[in-house]
Amino acid sequence: MTQPLIGVLGGMGPLATVDFLHKLIVALPARRDQEHVPTVVWNVPQIPDRQRALAGTGESPLPAMLAGIARLNAAGATRIVIPCNTAHLWFDALAAASSVPVIHIADATLAALARATSAVAPVGLIATRGALRAEIYQQRFVAGGIPFHTHTDEELDEFFTPGCYAIKNYELERGGKLLEHAGRLLVERGARRLVLACTEVPIGLTHIDSELLPISIDSTQALAEVCVAYWRQVSPQP
Amino acid sequence: MTQPLIGVLGGMGPLATVDFLHKLIVALPARRDQEHVPTVVWNVPQIPDRQRALAGTGESPLPAMLAGIARLNAAGATRIVIPCNTAHLWFDALAAASSVPVIHIADATLAALARATSAVAPVGLIATRGALRAEIYQQRFVAGGIPFHTHTDEELDEFFTPGCYAIKNYELERGGKLLEHAGRLLVERGARRLVLACTEVPIGLTHIDSELLPISIDSTQALAEVCVAYWRQVSPQP
Incomplete structure (x- = not known):
C-alpha cells in the first residue's frame, strides 16, 4: 500500500509554511511523535513574487511552482497542499500537472x-x-x-x-x-x-x-x- | 550550477523541525521571501523512537532515517541537517549513505x-x-x-x-x-x-x-x- 504523505508546496512565504506545519501539529492531539501527520515540504522561496506577477510588474511564478509540484510527486506525496492563497490563482495548472490530488485552500x-x-x-x-x-x-x-x-x-x-x-x-x-x-x-x-x-x-x-x-x-x-x-x-x- | 538547497531530515520530533525552520527564518534578516534559505524537508515522524531503541526496548530507527536521507539526496539537497541530537548517534551511517555532506549538530x-x-x-x-x-x-x-x-x-x-x-x-x-x-x-x-x-x-x-x-x-x-x-x-x- 502507498504510504500516505502530505506534500507541502511552501515558501510563499516561508513563515506561512512554518505556521502551517505548526498548526498541523497542534490540530492533532498526538501522544507520540509517530502519530503525527507525515509531510514532505518543498520550502523553496525563490518563487517570483505572486502579487507583482499579477500586477504585471514581475515574472510568472508558475514555472517554479510546477517544479515544486513535480518534486513533491517524485518524493511520494499522496496529497498536495499550498499554504498560500494567492498561489491558488495558478491552481488549475498546478492540479493538472500533479498526479495526486491538490487540495484547494x-x-x-x-x-x-x-x-x-x-x-x-x-x-x-x-x-x-x-x-x-x-x-x-x-x-x-x-x-x-x-x-x-x-x-x-x-x-x-x-x-x-x-x-x-x-x-x-x-x-x-x-x-x-x-x-x-x-x-x-x-x-x-x-x-x-x-x-x-x-x-x-x-x-x-x-x-x-x-x-x-x-x-x-x-x-x-x-x-x-x-x-x-x-x-x-x-x-x-x- | 547546482542550486544550493538545505535538506532537513525532520520529524524527530515534528515540533523541533518546525522550531528549526522558524529559527532559520529569524536568523536571516531578509527583505523578501526570495532571500530566505531554500529547504526541502522530509518531515515523516514515523521513525521508531530513538530513546527506546537505545534502551533496547524498541526497533532501530536507522532504516527509516536512511530512507529519509535517500529522499533528500534525490530531491536535490546540497547539504543535509538533522534537527535532533539523539539521531546523531547514527550520524556515521547517515553521512556515509549521503552523497552530499551532512552537517553535525x-x-x-x-x-x-x-x-x-x-x-x-x-x-x-x-x-x-x-x-x-x-x-x-x-x-x-x-x-x-x-x-x-x-x-x-x-x-x-x-x-x-x-x-x-x-x-x-x-x-x-x-x-x-x-x-x-x-x-x-x-x-x-x-x-x-x-x-x-x-x-x-x-x-x-x-x-x-x-x-x-x-x-x-x-x-x-x-x-x-x-x-x-x-x-x-x-x-x-x-
Missing part, C-alpha cells in the same frame, strides 16, 4: 466556515488584490449564498498590503496592527465573521493577540484540519 | 559556544540518556578543554526525560518547567553556560521565557546559523 476554508456557523451572516474577506480579482473566494460565497464585504483599493494600499509585507519582513507587531485595522474596517461595514484568506494574516493577528481572532476563520488552520482528517482516515495506525 | 553547537564566550568556564550539558552515553558532546568538550557537568540517572528519570516527552505531547508549560528545573541543577553544580543538546529543550524554555535562556546555547539555533552561513556563501543572490 478555499474549499478547506469554506468547509471550516460552514463548521463554525450555521447562520448566514455577512463575512469580511481579507485577501490580496490578486486573490480578490481572481474571485477565488467570492465565487464560493456567491454559490453558497453568503453575503460578503471586501476591501477597497485604497484600503488594500494603505493597510492590507503593507501589513502583509511587514509579516514577510518579520515585523510581526507592525504587520499585525495594520492587518487588524484592515479587518476592523470590514467589521464596521457589517461583517460578522472574517475569512483570513491570506496566510500572512493569522500570523500577524496571533502575534498581537487580536480581538478579531474569535470571529476569524483562518485559511492556514482550515488547510491543516483537512490534512489531519485525511491522515486519520488513511493512517495505518490505530 | 554538535559541531554547529560547539562553534556557537565558542562564539558566545572566549572564557573557559564549566558548561552544563542537557541531553538525552542516549546522547550522553554515546558521548556525542563530551568528546568534543574534552578535546576543547571545556569542563562540563551532566545529569545523574535519577535527574534524567525525574526531570529531563519527562520534560522532553511533555514537549513532544505539546504540554509546553509543564515540559518547560521540568526542563528548567533540570537546567538549574547543573547551574547549582557550577555550570556557567548550558548547552541545550536536545531540540525539545529550547522549545520548552522559550515557552516559559526561562531565566536560563541568556546563558543557554541552543543546538537548534546553532544548526540554523550554520545553514544561513552556508546559504550566504553560496547564494546566487547579491
Whole structure:
C-alpha cells in the first residue's frame, strides 16, 4: 500500500509554511511523535513574487511552482497542499500537472466556515488584490449564498498590503496592527465573521493577540484540519 | 550550477523541525521571501523512537532515517541537517549513505559556544540518556578543554526525560518547567553556560521565557546559523 504523505508546496512565504506545519501539529492531539501527520515540504522561496506577477510588474511564478509540484510527486506525496492563497490563482495548472490530488485552500476554508456557523451572516474577506480579482473566494460565497464585504483599493494600499509585507519582513507587531485595522474596517461595514484568506494574516493577528481572532476563520488552520482528517482516515495506525 | 538547497531530515520530533525552520527564518534578516534559505524537508515522524531503541526496548530507527536521507539526496539537497541530537548517534551511517555532506549538530553547537564566550568556564550539558552515553558532546568538550557537568540517572528519570516527552505531547508549560528545573541543577553544580543538546529543550524554555535562556546555547539555533552561513556563501543572490 502507498504510504500516505502530505506534500507541502511552501515558501510563499516561508513563515506561512512554518505556521502551517505548526498548526498541523497542534490540530492533532498526538501522544507520540509517530502519530503525527507525515509531510514532505518543498520550502523553496525563490518563487517570483505572486502579487507583482499579477500586477504585471514581475515574472510568472508558475514555472517554479510546477517544479515544486513535480518534486513533491517524485518524493511520494499522496496529497498536495499550498499554504498560500494567492498561489491558488495558478491552481488549475498546478492540479493538472500533479498526479495526486491538490487540495484547494478555499474549499478547506469554506468547509471550516460552514463548521463554525450555521447562520448566514455577512463575512469580511481579507485577501490580496490578486486573490480578490481572481474571485477565488467570492465565487464560493456567491454559490453558497453568503453575503460578503471586501476591501477597497485604497484600503488594500494603505493597510492590507503593507501589513502583509511587514509579516514577510518579520515585523510581526507592525504587520499585525495594520492587518487588524484592515479587518476592523470590514467589521464596521457589517461583517460578522472574517475569512483570513491570506496566510500572512493569522500570523500577524496571533502575534498581537487580536480581538478579531474569535470571529476569524483562518485559511492556514482550515488547510491543516483537512490534512489531519485525511491522515486519520488513511493512517495505518490505530 | 547546482542550486544550493538545505535538506532537513525532520520529524524527530515534528515540533523541533518546525522550531528549526522558524529559527532559520529569524536568523536571516531578509527583505523578501526570495532571500530566505531554500529547504526541502522530509518531515515523516514515523521513525521508531530513538530513546527506546537505545534502551533496547524498541526497533532501530536507522532504516527509516536512511530512507529519509535517500529522499533528500534525490530531491536535490546540497547539504543535509538533522534537527535532533539523539539521531546523531547514527550520524556515521547517515553521512556515509549521503552523497552530499551532512552537517553535525554538535559541531554547529560547539562553534556557537565558542562564539558566545572566549572564557573557559564549566558548561552544563542537557541531553538525552542516549546522547550522553554515546558521548556525542563530551568528546568534543574534552578535546576543547571545556569542563562540563551532566545529569545523574535519577535527574534524567525525574526531570529531563519527562520534560522532553511533555514537549513532544505539546504540554509546553509543564515540559518547560521540568526542563528548567533540570537546567538549574547543573547551574547549582557550577555550570556557567548550558548547552541545550536536545531540540525539545529550547522549545520548552522559550515557552516559559526561562531565566536560563541568556546563558543557554541552543543546538537548534546553532544548526540554523550554520545553514544561513552556508546559504550566504553560496547564494546566487547579491
